[in-house]
Amino acid sequence: MSVIALAFAAVLALSGCVNMNAEVNVLGKDKVAGAMQLTLHKSTLNGVTFEEVLNSQIDVAAMEEQLGDQWSYSKVDDGENVGLRFETTSPMTYVQLADAFSLFGFEINLSDDGKEYTFSMPGDKAAVDSSFTEANLHVTFPGAVTSHSPGTAQHHTVTFDMIQGAASYQATGKVDHTMFYAAVFGGALLVLTFVFVGAFAPKASKEAH
Template sequence: MKRIMSVIALAFAAVIALSGCVNMNAEVDILGKDKVAGAMQLTLHKSTLNGVSFEEVLNSQIDIEAMEQQLGDKWTYSNVDDGENVGLRFETTSPMTYVQLADAFSLFGFEINLSDDGQEYTFSMPGDKAAVDSSFTEANLHVTFPGAVTSHTPGTVEHHTVTFDMIQGAAAYEATGKVNHAMFYSAVFGGALLVLSLVFVAAFAPKAAKEAH
């Protein structure tokens, strides 16, 4: 692989040597203003292991403790087995700020940038900083916005998610999406109703109690 950071290399060097074919799916989920989460999933087809379990490969070839130290408090990981493919899924431990998520993804060699202007969120990542080669059979980057996608470099859009094909490659991966104000207005409206309800109760409850006597 041309560009790959230590966490992935540590977890998959032995596997890639056996198969040469890895599926990678990176996910960036923009939850709100300066609030984001991320995931990274790497799998390979069971047939490439020639009957050896993925856990056996990990335990015999990889220093799990070293990998966990690299992940630190930024990422958790779990085994993936969908019946055909096996591997690892890394997820951020909790929602993060833009800067924290960028720092977390740097472990995987991804130099992501996130920002917003109150109306739109902007995502970008240099394409040459996460290059992939024939070791990957699939390499996708999924970016999900709270609102509609408004622009993006070559990729596919489904609902609020832009998917970039990193095997096809690009000079840069960029996308913008609308801020979803519906949740904000719902919260404001709900809060207003609650205040009105309390005022109503406070105004009429004493009168009702008095009439009862």
């Protein structure tokens, strides 16, 4: 097991009441980012701080070494819940993100055909038990969601409830060409501006003389 997976196991063993939210954000063709947040209610800590729990149960140095340059992490404290949030340090390729998520025991797959992005993950590779009070996976596409199984869709995001479980998690979303068309239109407008200036500026100069 990875040090990260062991960290999950240690926190679960201590609290038995954990919230997990994983995020996969498709930014463009072969360009993605991810995040993983693991929190627990302060009442489950029985008076000790989360830092004390972390240092007593997890080899933090080994965890940081395994995170390498793939993930950064920060402490989370919203007043009621406390924990860790991991974020990819920079946009990654599909393969790089799949490798990064493997540290958490997730086996994600991403691809595209130029028209749609496709996400999938075997359900048994991210199985959760009654120790979790919340376990969600959020997948966000640049364009509208076109299909998903199971999960619920809102705007460009599909949310899978991993407590309910599934044989597999699948979703597709449209490629968003808005920025491409905006760049093309902007470039064309710039060219026309230069043509217009080039055509009329000499004439205006002559008329001035």
